[in-house]
Amino acid sequence: MQPTENVSEGAAELAAAAPPQAAEPRSRRFGRGGTRRSRRWLRLAIVGLIASFIPALVGAGAAQAATGGGVAGKASRPAFQLPFACGTQVRLESFGHAPAVDIFRVPTKATENTVVVAPAAGTVTQSYSNPRGAGNIIQINHGGRWFTTYIHLRSRAVRVGQHVAAGTVIGRVGHTGVTSNGVSHLHFEMAIDRNGDGRADWGVPNKERVTPVFNGVTYATRNSQTARAVSHNCPRR
Incomplete structure (x- = not known):
């Protein structure tokens, strides 16, 4: 040849x-x-x-x-909104644990007992209480391996396996669990189930946590960040 x-x-x-x-x-x-x-x-x-x-x-x-x-492969990120009722004003603090974020009501004194709602449609995968740890905890699977987790809740209004639509009430802000340090706030984490085990790790630094995006805006890209926002989690007309 x-x-x-x-x-x-x-x-x-x-x-x-x-x-x-x-x-x-x-x-x-x-x-x-x-x-x-x-x-x-x-x-x-x-x-x-x-x-x-x-x-x-x-x-x-x-x-x-x-x-x-x-x-x-993971699907596209859902159109997440803030986990609060339409028009609620909040302050987001990354402190020393970005991309996890602590969310307070504006004014801060109104934080306790504020209604928490689903930021997008999904299915509840965790809903339990751990008084010696993070208190009342809820986790939602939004499909495409996207998860959100809510910590230190005063109360929980959903059960495991329940489907929720965007805006569905899932609980109220509180300061339960010893890790809340007695301060009323919502500790929020957004994550991707990278290992495919059907859940998302939370509470400690890990590879599944991602920077939260609400209404197309990215928050908590680094530690010690503060931002204010208004919830656009409004009923569809």
């Missing part, structure tokens, strides 16, 4: 594996060595055809890897 140029090693091997051609008499039309040249061009054509498919195959593989591939 004559050497080829600008083709992959694998493609050349495939071309070389083609069954040998039967011997042919020399053609007067091609002159001396014409048959040999025609075979060479035929092999080059086969190699070129094989090589032309390689970029498409590589591109498809790269696209699959970029999206996580099949069911293992």
Whole structure:
């Protein structure tokens, strides 16, 4: 086989594996060595055809890897709103635990007992109390591996397995659990279930927590950040 140029090693091997051609008499039309040249061009054509498919195959593989591939990839982030009723004014503090965020009502003295609502539709996966830890806790699975977690609640209004729509009341802000330090606030975490175990880790730094996004705005990108916002978690008209 004559050497080829600008083709992959694998493609050349495939071309070389083609069954040998039967011997042919020399053609007067091609002159001396014409048959040999025609075979060479035929092999080059086969190699070129094989090589032309390689970029498409590589591109498809790269696209699959970029999206996580099949069911293992996460879906687009839901259109999260603040977990408070429409028009509620809040202050968000990242303190020393970004991207987790502590949320207070404005004015701060109105924080205790403020209604907490689902920021997007989903299914409740955790709803329990741990007085010696984080107090009343709720976690919601929003689909596509997106989760939100609510900590130190004064009360819980939903149960595990319950489906909630955006704006559904799930509890009230409080200061339950020893880790609240007796200060009324909602400790909120947004996360992606990266390992596919059907839950999201929370409460400590981990690879599943992500910066929260409410109404298209990103918060708590680093520690010691403060921001104010108004909830747009309003009923659809």
